[in-house]
Amino acid sequence: MNRFAELLDRLVLTPSRNGKLTLLTDYFRSVEDPDRGLALAAITGDLTIAAVKPAMLRALVVERMDPVLFGYSYDYVGDLAETVSLVWPQPQGHIPNHVPTLAEVVGRLQAASRSDGPKVLARLLDDASISARFAIIKLVTGGLRIGVSARLAKQALADLGKVDVAEIEELWHGLAPPYTELFAWLEGRAEKPRSAALALFRPVMLSNAVDDGDLEKLEPADYAAEWKWDGIRVQAVCEGGVRRLYSRTGDDVSGAFPDLAAAMTFEAALDGELLVGDPREATGTFSDLQQRLNRKSVSPKIQQQYPAFMRCYDALQINGEDLRALPFAERRKHLEAFVEALDPSRFDLSPLVAFSDWETLERLRQAPPHPIIEGVMLKRWDSPYLAGRPKGPWFKWKRDPHTVDAVLMYAQRGHGKRSSFYSDYTFGVWAGPEGAEELVPVGKAYFGFTDEELREIDKYVRDNTIERFGPVRSVRADRKNGLVLEVAFEGLNRSTRHKSGVAMRFPRISRLRWDKPAAEADRIETLQALLDR
Amino acid sequence: MRASDLLKSRPEGLYCPPGDFFIDPVRPVERALITHGHSDHARSGHRSVLATQETLDIMGLRYGEDFAGTTQAATLGETVDINGIAVTFHPAGHVLGSAQIAVEHGGMRIVASGDYKRQKDATCLPFEPIRCDVFITEATFGLPVFRHPPDHEEIARVLKSAAQFPERSHLIGAYALGKAQRVMRLLRDAGYDRPIYIHGALAKLSDYYQSQGIDLGRLEPGTVESGAKADFAGAIVVGPPSAFADRWARRFPDPISCFASGWMRIRQRAKQGGVELPLIISDHADWDELIVTIKETGAEEIWVTHGREEALVRWCELEGIAARPLHLVGYEDEGD
Ligand SMILES: [Zn+2]
Numbered sequence: 011m012n013r014f015a016e017l018l019d020r021l022v023l024t025p026s027r028n029g030k031l032t033l034l035t036d037y038f039r040s041v042e043d044p045d046r047g048l049a050l051a052a053i054t055g056d057l058t059i060a061a062v063k064p065a066m067l068r069a070l071v072v073e074r075m076d077p078v079l080f081g082y083s084y085d086y087v088g089d090l091a092e093t094v095s096l097v098w099p100q101p102q103g104h105i106p107n108h109v110p111t112l113a114e115v116v117g118r119l120q121a122a123s124r125s126d127g128p129k130v131l132a133r134l135l136d137d138a139s140i141s142a143r144f145a146i147i148k149l150v151t152g153g154l155r156i157g158v159s160a161r162l163a164k165q166a167l168a169d170l171g172k173v174d175v176a177e178i179e180e181l182w183h184g185l186a187p188p189y190t191e192l193f194a195w196l197e198g199r200a201e202k203p204r205s206a207a208l209a210l211f212r213p214v215m216l217s218n219a220v221d222d223g224d225l226e227k228l229e230p231a232d233y234a235a236e237w238k239w240d241g242i243r244v245q246a247v248c249e250g251g252v253r254r255l256y257s258r259t260g261d262d263v264s265g266a267f268p269d270l271a272a273a274m275t276f277e278a279a280l281d282g283e284l285l286v287g288d289p290r291e292a293t294g295t296f297s298d299l300q301q302r303l304n305r306k307s308v309s310p311k312i313q314q315q316y317p318a319f320m321r322c323y324d325a326l327q328i329n330g331e332d333l334r335a336l337p338f339a340e341r342r343k344h345l346e347a348f349v350e351a352l353d354p355s356r357f358d359l360s361p362l363v364a365f366s367d368w369e370t371l372e373r374l375r376q377a378p379p380h381p382i383i384e385g386v387m388l389k390r391w392d393s394p395y396l397a398g399r400p401k402g403p404w405f406k407w408k409r410d411p412h413t414v415d416a417v418l419m420y421a422q423r424g425h426g427k428r429s430s431f432y433s434d435y436t437f438g439v440w441a442g443p444e445g446a447e448e449l450v451p452v453g454k455a456y457f458g459f460t461d462e463e464l465r466e467i468d469k470y471v472r473d474n475t476i477e478r479f480g481p482v483r484s485v486r487a488d489r490k491n492g493l494v495l496e497v498a499f500e501g502l503n504r505s506t507r508h509k510s511g512v513a514m515r516f517p518r519i520s521r522l523r524w525d526k527p528a529a530e531a532d533r534i535e536t537l538q539a540l541l542d543r
Numbered sequence: 544m545r546a547s548d549l550l551k552s553r554p555e556g557l558y559c560p561p562g563d564f565f566i567d568p569v570r571p572v573e574r575a576l577i578t579h580g581h582s583d584h585a586r587s588g589h590r591s592v593l594a595t596q597e598t599l600d601i602m603g604l605r606y607g608e609d610f611a612g613t614t615q616a617a618t619l620g621e622t623v624d625i626n627g628i629a630v631t632f633h634p635a636g637h638v639l640g641s642a643q644i645a646v647e648h649g650g651m652r653i654v655a656s657g658d659y660k661r662q663k664d665a666t667c668l669p670f671e672p673i674r675c676d677v678f679i680t681e682a683t684f685g686l687p688v689f690r691h692p693p694d695h696e697e698i699a700r701v702l703k704s705a706a707q708f709p710e711r712s713h714l715i716g717a718y719a720l721g722k723a724q725r726v727m728r729l730l731r732d733a734g735y736d737r738p739i740y741i742h743g744a745l746a747k748l749s750d751y752y753q754s755q756g757i758d759l760g761r762l763e764p765g766t767v768e769s770g771a772k773a774d775f776a777g778a779i780v781v782g783p784p785s786a787f788a789d790r791w792a793r794r795f796p797d798p799i800s801c802f803a804s805g806w807m808r809i810r811q812r813a814k815q816g817g818v819e820l821p822l823i824i825s826d827h828a829d830w831d832e833l834i835v836t837i838k839e840t841g842a843e844e845i846w847v848t849h850g851r852e853e854a855l856v857r858w859c860e861l862e863g864i865a866a867r868p869l870h871l872v873g874y875e876d877e878g879d
Pocket residue numbers: 581583584658849874875876877878
């Protein structure tokens with residue numbers, strides 16, 4: 011238990027991806043079964059333990075200590091799980107003679123009935139160290155919040171066994187905690203587990219961005235073009251009566267889109283884009299799609315207003331036949347014939363874009379027929395469906411990003427390598443009547459600049475600080491003084507959370523405009539005009 | 544004699560009217576008794592100073608030899624008479640030279656703790672509980688959430704991390720007086736025998752500790768002259784916390800920032816400060832040490848100063864011990 015607790019403590023404070031991977035692989039390498047598999051399940055969200063409510067936790071602790079002292083403590087720390095882990099009084103004369111393993115903790119929690127759950131929890135806390143208490147409370151209150159995605163945990167497994175992460179993702183949904191057969195394979199002690207379960211996720215094929223000069227080297231006739239839809243890349247798999255809708259990282263998202271899942275009455279694995287609307291009439295915008303995202307439950311009303319459908323790109327398997335080794339041209343034929351027979355309100359085909367040369371395609375790309383198109387995809391006619399991001403067969407050629415000239419307002423110190431630099435920037439544009447202009451923040455960016463530029467901005471921030479709050483500095487920014495940043499972004503959404511009323515998607519610093527006077531930076535109306543388009 | 548006639552708070556600090564002296568005054572006074580060398584307790588410019596020899600030496604190093612008009616070294620356990628008041632210094636276990644000060648007159652004994660801790664520390668003498676009528680305790684970590692783990696466990700985490708990330712350097716933020724030397728000594732006691740790189744601000748005091756027989760092993764300046772960036776791969780570097788936000792820190796390869804402080808018990812504190820590896824090592828008593836100490840002094844009355852008074856006063860009330868906060872201004876716990 012203590013090693014798991016220590017791992018959580020380190021992960022939550024380690025900002026870099028590589029640092030997290032090292033901590034995870036070291037843990038998986040040094041901890042035995044079944045503890046490591048249970049830890050893995052806790053991190054990927056695949057561990058089920060009956061939840062304990064915060065009110066119950068609080069009741070447990072104030073039975074054991076003065077409520078006033080608990081109140082002072084909670085006020086100071088601000089987090090219930092952490093406060094309880096710190097103040098939990100060990101019973102008089104109680105010296106635990108054995109540190110429970112993670113497996114014992116999980117076993118006892120899973121075996122507890124609803125009524126004796128709190129008592130079991132209390133006994134576990136009595137025996138645990140402070141860090142272990144924190145980890146136990148996190149397990150029972152749900153949500154470790156350690157900044158590690160399931161995908162990253164799987165990457166750590168791949169590093170451990172020196173295999174491709176795609177192999178792990180392909181296996182994943184057929185495995186269950188504590189994953190002993192998976193670890194045995196990764197450590198070379200056993201054969202690769204066979205995927206026995208139905209409707210498993212197949213690792214998806216991804217594209218590379220078109221770089222300057224790439225197209226000159228490519229023959230237009232070798233490639234098919236299709237629109238790049240800015241929805242959610244999904245994989246719909248139905249096998250032997252099991253239906254699953256997966257995100258591109260293999261998370262099962264069927265629950266969030268019950269309307270689409272209900273229409274999945276076929277035997278196949280299809281790759282496509284999840285969008286909202288009725289494909290026969292109109293495709294919804296990104297704002298419409300957002301109505302369906304990040305919701306715990308989807309009301310019938312929302313489902314009706316913003317129905318989900320799938321625009322199909324590719325067929326990986328049809329009626330038991332694996333098509334992935336076939337060339338794209340062949341797969342496309344299979345796909346066209348197959349989609350024909352599906353519910354037309356829930357499935358349609360992503361149309362191909364006819365073109366003869368790159369100039370023609372460039373013109374089409376600049377003026378796409380729908381706002382939710384973010385560019386074109388190029389797919390080699392002869393390419394098989396390959397997991398990952400192979401260089402060459404698939405390209406994405408995005409619409410040029412929007413840019414805006416904004417003024418640097420706040421800078422925050424970075425993490426890890428960048429912890430001695432002010433590297434996270436909040437920027438704003440002008441608002442208000444002439445003569446009384448004010449900057450309103452419109453976004454935050456922390457990449458897009460070179461190391462040299464980072465040093466220059468850092469110096470500028472230090473030389474022009476007007477106020478500091480913790481790791482944040484407020485930078486001089488008025489009509490006469492201020493650093494203008496050219497910010498590139500992919501799109502805008504309306505936002506009620508931001509004072510400016512807009513939220514940028516993927517903002518990044520594209521140029522430093524040392525030459526530009528602050529007063530000449532853009533106004534909020536420029537952004538608002540983009541919103542209304 | 545009533546306790547409040549023997550010691551009372553004045554804007555300059557804690558004052559003894561019959562003895563006409565101050566303990567740890569924050570402004571220049573005629574006669575000052577000083578518990579230890581941290582800058583919020585030991586200030587320059589007093590007419591005369593009574594403190595342990597180590598504290599006097601440390602003040603000399605920090606403020607220059609003329610930091611006071613006259614100085615007198617107090618020997619631990621030996622009583623000095625000041626205007627008829629019996630004054631005795633006893634070890635406080637906080638930093639090298641730190642002392643509690645017992646003030647006694649007419650059958651009334653008050654002990655002013657200064658800063659103290661109970662965990663053992665190879666760089667200073669251990670705290671001795673003194674029976675008294677009134678105990679003036681610090682309360683820097685006076686909340687039940689502060690429970691310091693054994694220091695060797697914390698140091699073991701640094702060494703484990705150094706083995707896990709051999710290509711990176713570990714920067715340990717530790718205050719210049721006391722904490723820094725304790726951390727270095729703990730590294731040595733854990734068997735770490737490579738040179739430890741130190742920020743320039745730690746050099747004088749670390750040399751002084753070594754001259755007092757506290758072996759810190761080989762210390763090297765953490766400067767560019769000591770090597771190129773790659774040469775610091777795997778290195779452990781100790782410096783004052785303020786230095787890590789500076790350009791100074793950039794000479795080290797992909798540093799993991801560590802901070803040795805009792806405040807690191809709270810995750811949010813570590814997060815806000817960008818600390819990747821918090822080390823809960825404190826030179827102040829934690830909650831459990833505070834209440835054990837209060838009991839051991841046998842004091843009937845507790846005055847709480849220096850930090851979070853309300854929780855400790857509440858605990859005393861529950862235990863049936865008279866307690867009140869003693870409001871003294873100007874102490875900012877430099878030492879943690
Ligand atoms: Zn202090």
